[in-house]
Amino acid sequence: DGGITQSPKYLFRKEGQNVTLSCEQNLNHDAMYWYRQDPGQGLRLIYYSQIVNDFQKGDIAEGYSVSREKKESFPLTVTSAQKNPTAFYLCASSTTSGRLHEQFFGPGTRLTVL
Amino acid sequence: KQEVTQIPAALSVPEGENLVLNCSFTDSAIYNLQWFRQDPGKGLTSLLLIQSSQREQTSGRLNASLDKSSGRSTLYIAASQPGDSATYLCAVRRSQAGTALIFGKGTTLSVSS
Numbered sequence: 001d002g003g004i005t006q007s008p009k010y011l012f013r014k015e016g017q018n019v020t021l022s023c024e025q026n027l028n029h030d031a032m033y034w035y036r037q038d039p040g041q042g043l044r045l046i047y048y049s050q051i052v053n054d055f056q057k058g059d060i061a062e063g064y065s066v067s068r069e070k071k072e073s074f075p076l077t078v079t080s081a082q083k084n085p086t087a088f089y090l091c092a093s094s095t096t097s098g099r100l101h102e103q104f105f106g107p108g109t110r111l112t113v114l
Numbered sequence: 115k116q117e118v119t120q121i122p123a124a125l126s127v128p129e130g131e132n133l134v135l136n137c138s139f140t141d142s143a144i145y146n147l148q149w150f151r152q153d154p155g156k157g158l159t160s161l162l163l164i165q166s167s168q169r170e171q172t173s174g175r176l177n178a179s180l181d182k183s184s185g186r187s188t189l190y191i192a193a194s195q196p197g198d199s200a201t202y203l204c205a206v207r208r209s210q211a212g213t214a215l216i217f218g219k220g221t222t223l224s225v226s227s
Contacts, residue, residue, distance in 0.1 A: 006157075033214050042118070042203070042217035058214060090157055100165075101207065103148065103215060105158040 003027065004106035006091050011111045013078065013085065021076045021109045023091035030096040032074035033103070036060060037088040046089075049074055050096055078111065086113045116141045120204055120218035127194055128226055135189040135221045137204030142182045148215065149178050149189050150203040158203065162189070194225045 004025045013019045025032065031050045035043040045058030049068040063082025068074055074093075078085045091106040117140045127133050137147070146165050150158040162171045162178040164187070170179040177190040191198060201222045205215035 004157075035214075035217075040219065042219045043205075043215075044217075045214045048214050088155075092158075100163060101146065102160055102163045103205075104160060105150075107157040108155075110155070 004091060004093055004104060006089075006106040006109050008109060009107070011109055013111060013113050015113065016080045018077055018079050019111070021078070021089055021091075021111070023074045023076065023106060024072055025074075025091075025093045025104075025106075026072060027093055027104065028071075029093035029104075030071070031094045031101075032068070033092040033094075034058075034064075034066065034074070034076045035090045035092065037090060037108075043090060046076065084113075085111055087111060116144075116206065116208060116216050118204060118206055118216055118218035120202075120221050122221060123219065124222045124224070126224045126226065129194060129196060131194050131225075132190070132192050133194055133223070135191070135202050135204075135223070137187040137189070137218055139185045139187075139206050139216075142185050143208075144182065145207045145209050145213075147178075147180055147187050147204065147206050149176075149187075150205065152201045152203060152220070154201075161202075191223075194223075196225050196227045199223055199225050 007022045033048040034046040047066045049055035065077045089109045092103045094103045119138045148163045149161045164180045175192040180187045201220040203220045205217045
């Protein structure tokens with residue numbers, strides 16, 4: 001089955017701790033994205049990558065870091081510098097060729113700060 | 115700066131009713147518009163994608179329209195069912211090459227049997 005997987009489903013972080021959220025896709029998509037969703041708010045873009053070894057900051061990149069060493073993988077690290085990390089994190093991917101560029105989403109990771 | 119608004123924030127209807135969800139955007143220079151469904155605690159499921167050159171797209175009981183000049187899109191759901199209960203999100207893409215989406219806050223739909 002083609003799709004996007006995210007792990008873990010639930011993650012708990014202590015104050016001052018860095019944590020890494022995993023995102024893997026087997027859709028052969030070039031572009032990958034990380035969004036954050038808070039209650040009552042729309043999704044906000046954290047980082048995106050259009051090609052391996054390259055990525056761009058989104059609207060709320062402060063306190064987060066990413067890497068794109070493989071086409072299939074786009075992990076997100078939530079650092080201790082992120083002051084309010086409790087949220088639902090969604091990873092997505094899309095093609096960059098052709099006309100559609102339809103985005104597909106993973107099941108999400110819910111991060112809670114203890 | 116592009117902003118996407120969805121009205122109403124919540125909607126309750128009886129089963130079998132036809133309904134329309136609204137989405138508006140402030141900058142008409144979009145590449146495409148995508149409608150998603152989100153169930154509680156889950157990821158997003160893509161429902162329909164409309165290219166900027168298109169006026170509408172249909173999938174089963176769903177029909178999405180796009181009027182770029184007025185900055186509006188609607189999602190029409192025919193013969194609603196309790197299984198349609200979810201949050202529906204509208205998002206626009208600013209340009210072509212792999213750029214991210216800008217989302218509205220969604221409309222939460224409840225269909226009662």
